[in-house]
Amino acid sequence: xxxxxxxxxxxxxxxxxxxxxxxxxxxxxxxxxxxxxxxxxxxxxxxxxxxxxxxxxxxxxxxxxxxxxxxxxxxxxxxxxxxxxxxxxxxxxxxxxxxxxxxxxxxxxxxxx
Numbered sequence: 001x002x003x004x005x006x007x008x009x010x011x012x013x014x015x016x017x018x019x020x021x022x023x024x025x026x027x028x029x030x031x032x033x034x035x036x037x038x039x040x041x042x043x044x045x046x047x048x049x050x051x052x053x054x055x056x057x058x059x060x061x062x063x064x065x066x067x068x069x070x071x072x073x074x075x076x077x078x079x080x081x082x083x084x085x086x087x088x089x090x091x092x093x094x095x096x097x098x099x100x101x102x103x104x105x106x107x108x109x110x111x112x113x
Contacts, residue, residue, distance in 0.1 A: 016052055018095060020062050021072040026093060034075035035087050035096035043081065043099050051097075 010018075017023035018032055025031050037044040039056045048056045066072035078084035081098060088094040 012051075019052055019059065019075075020054075021066040021075075024072060030093045033091060033094040035078055035084050035094050036075050037081065037084060038077055038079075043097070046099075047097050 014023065019034060019036075021034075023032065036047075039060055045056050048054050048059050052059060054062075063072070063074060067074050076087065076094075078087055078096070084096045085098055088096045
């Protein structure tokens, strides 16, 4: 789900590419800013397992490799679900995920572009 007037339909492949740092920009060329919860947060674990088909430690290794080689910048780690939501809502090009505590769906992926 995207959350803006200039919404972009995201396929499962897009989501996996974005969060594995393979896709680094939106179709308009703007850089994607990824916002996630801490690795030990249950929602982050569910997002990794259910959406990305990866364990959180596997995703972290992908990020570390990309960051170490200089081919990507680190995702922003929000301290709380509210902080993640607030960040995405106030920063153009940010993408993150929330759960039913904030949304009426189990896990909602959203982006502002």
